[in-house]
Amino acid sequence: MNFKKLAITLPAPILIVSLLSLFMTYINHGYHEDFFQLWGHAWVFSILVILPIAGILIMNIGRIVEKRYGHWSLLQQKLLQCAGIAITLEAILAAITTLSTMHASSVGQFLSIWALTLVKALPLGYVIAMTMVFFVKPRIQRALAAL
Numbered sequence: 001m002n003f004k005k006l007a008i009t010l011p012a013p014i015l016i017v018s019l020l021s022l023f024m025t026y027i028n029h030g031y032h033e034d035f036f037q038l039w040g041h042a043w044v045f046s047i048l049v050i051l052p053i054a055g056i057l058i059m060n061i062g063r064i065v066e067k068r069y070g071h072w073s074l075l076q077q078k079l080l081q082c083a084g085i086a087i088t089l090e091a092i093l094a095a096i097t098t099l100s101t102m103h104a105s106s107v108g109q110f111l112s113i114w115a116l117t118l119v120k121a122l123p124l125g126y127v128i129a130m131t132m133v134f135f136v137k138p139r140i141q142r143a144l145a146a147l
Helices: 003-009 011-029 035-068 074-101 107-146
Strands: none
Touching: 003 011, 003 107, 011 035, 011 074, 011 107, 035 074, 074 107
């Protein structure tokens, strides 16, 4: 992939991962003197793990929705795609944020913190997924087609 394509495709996912990891770190810890250090740790881990996974998931979720629900309206397909993207990426980001910022003493405690983080962040994740599916992705596709 050349530099122009990277410059077009990477800013939105980086911004999204940054906002979601910031929000999830805040959910888990609140704001205090170590907040930015904790968020930085979660952010680096999220960028390294989520960016490659997100691209693959978004493409595959879109294909699956198109294949299985092609008879639905385009709006319904896009809304379902948003739900799939939000749930999968939020679940992964919640796990990364919980692992990198919390020190759970048991699997049960980890799952409890992870589930709470996921549930609290899911509405924001759905809004971000809608923004990506309805606005950002079409613009990126048009920009890449023009290259």
